[in-house]
Amino acid sequence: MQTRQQQDATLALKHVKEILQKIENGKNEELRKSYVTATHRFPFLVRQNGLQQTLGFYAGKANAKENADNAEAIFYRHICEVLEPEKGEDPAEKLLGVSLEDYMRYSRRCLEAALWYRRFAASLLDDEKITKGKEGEK
Amino acid sequence: METMCYYIHALTALHAGTGQGVGVVDLPIAREKSTGLPIVPGSGIKGVLREELNPSNPGTDDLQPCKDEHGQDRSAEECWLTLFGPDAKNVEAGKEGSGFAGALNIQDAQLLCLPVRSVYGVFAWVTCPFILQRYQRDLDQVPDAPPLPEPLCPPDGQQGLVTSHSKIDEEKKVFLEDLDFQVTKGEGTIDDLAAYIAKAVFPVDTDEWRNTFIQRFLIIPDNVFSFLAETATEVRARIRIEPGTRTVADGQLWYEENLPAETLLWGIIGCDRSRSEKHAGSAKELIGHFQEKIGTEKSLQIGGNATVGRGRVRWIPGPVGG
Numbered sequence: 372m373q374t375r376q377q378q379d380a381t382l383a384l385k386h387v388k389e390i391l392q393k394i395e396n397g398k399n400e401e402l403r404k405s406y407v408t409a410t411h412r413f414p415f416l417v418r419q420n421g422l423q424q425t426l427g428f429y430a431g432k433a434n435a436k437e438n439a440d441n442a443e444a445i446f447y448r449h450i451c452e453v454l455e456p457e458k459g460e461d462p463a464e465k466l467l468g469v470s471l472e473d474y475m476r477y478s479r480r481c482l483e484a485a486l487w488y489r490r491f492a493a494s495l496l497d498d499e500k501i502t503k504g505k506e507g508e509k
Numbered sequence: 510m511e512t513m514c515y516y517i518h519a520l521t522a523l524h525a526g527t528g529q530g531v532g533v534v535d536l537p538i539a540r541e542k543s544t545g546l547p548i549v550p551g552s553g554i555k556g557v558l559r560e561e562l563n564p565s566n567p568g569t570d571d572l573q574p575c576k577d578e579h580g581q582d583r584s585a586e587e588c589w590l591t592l593f594g595p596d597a598k599n600v601e602a603g604k605e606g607s608g609f610a611g612a613l614n615i616q617d618a619q620l621l622c623l624p625v626r627s628v629y630g631v632f633a634w635v636t637c638p639f640i641l642q643r644y645q646r647d648l649d650q651v652p653d654a655p656p657l658p659e660p661l662c663p664p665d666g667q668q669g670l671v672t673s674h675s676k677i678d679e680e681k682k683v684f685l686e687d688l689d690f691q692v693t694k695g696e697g698t699i700d701d702l703a704a705y706i707a708k709a710v711f712p713v714d715t716d717e718w719r720n721t722f723i724q725r726f727l728i729i730p731d732n733v734f735s736f737l738a739e740t741a742t743e744v745r746a747r748i749r750i751e752p753g754t755r756t757v758a759d760g761q762l763w764y765e766e767n768l769p770a771e772t773l774l775w776g777i778i779g780c781d782r783s784r785s786e787k788h789a790g791s792a793k794e795l796i797g798h799f800q801e802k803i804g805t806e807k808s809l810q811i812g813g814n815a816t817v818g819r820g821r822v823r824w825i826p827g828p829v830g831g
């Protein structure tokens with residue numbers, strides 16, 4: 372048995388490390404900056420606008436064809452894993468059909484999980500670390 | 510021990526903070542560990558009252574000289590020190606003799622009604638059965654407080670209760686933030702309960718503000734209230750501008766949480782006998798002096814960020830008993 376914090380942290384660390392891998396493999400500076408921003412803004416947007424609105428905002432970015440692999444799209448897929456969608460189910464649509472109790476539960480779950488994304492993104496993807504890494508390679 | 514009740518009505522956003530947080534907001538407000546409900550710590554309220562009544566502060570509404578229970582004169586300074594205790598630094602420096610505890614113990618202010626945005630009536634003053642149960646328990650400690658009409662529970666899991674004079678409902682529905690409730694109007698003691706709180710919080714106002722409260726009073730289920738108390742507080746983004754460039758300084762964006770304007774809180778103040786070696790005094794006498802000076806209500810600044818407009822409140826004393 373694990374605490375929810377452990378589960379959230381494990382998932383967030385896995386996802387942020389995937390981003391780190393993508394950045395280090397290529398020269399994707401834009402992805403790094405945008406992903407850090409997406410993780411930073413998400414909990415604040417949930418607090419200001421509610422979970423449904425915030426997921427809708429990120430889903431809109433994710434659905435834009437020309438930006439299908441932008442940072443918001445990737446983060447949207449990451450955070451939606453917390454909602455435990457069925458295979459092929461759109462998480463934002465799933466939220467439309469849940470009861471008030473479930474909506475409140477998912478809002479809290481997403482906020483808790485989002486904090487780990489924010490922390491790991493800040494600690495693993497920040498400017499200084501990446502700069503130092505590049506200098507080390509040189 | 511004498512006890513009295515007090516109320517806080519936030520007129521602006523109120524930031525009773527806990528310093529740096531690691532959660533959603535960088536500077537969160539103080540919350541009770543066991544319930545997660547917002548509080549204003551008693552220490553902050555005591556500090557503000559102490560300064561407000563300090564006789565040596567020019568222009569403050571200080572305590573006047575008074576007589577103790579034996580008819581002996583007691584200076585304003587002595588009275589103030591007996592109530593709030595001496596400053597620890599002055600005691601260490603030998604200016605105020607030996608240290609002793611002040612007679613007042615000011616407990617944390619608890620959330621009574623949270624203002625939540627509503628489609629009808631602008632906003633609702635929302636509370637829940639659990640809060641009312643705790644409020645009643647505290648009022649039981651103040652024998653002179655009139656008994657609270659029996660707190661109510663909304664009849665069904667997702668329903669709410671509004672008063673007969675409610676302005677926040679339309680076709681038996683209330684629309685808060687992004688939550689809709691089926692509501693029952695004027696059931697049981699809700700009108701009496703709303704009138705009780707309105708009278709306590711607006712003791713000297715005309716009927717106008719009491720009616721404003723009664724028209725917006727709403728009881729919702731505990732679990733929904735707990736969610737709103739977590740998510741319906743106000744979060745503000747702050748920045749620091751770099752003077753040279755007039756742009757946001759690097760890394761200088763942060764988020765602060767506030768209790769929204771119109772929040773209502775209640776708390777209890779206990780008053781013990783004097784612990785001063787120089788001046789004896791019973792609890793009844795001391796709380797009498799305190800209550801006399803406080804009057805019916807005070808306009809105070811509580812919590813942080815006063816210079817950017819936070820924390821202006823009405824502080825309202827309730828009845829005394831013991």
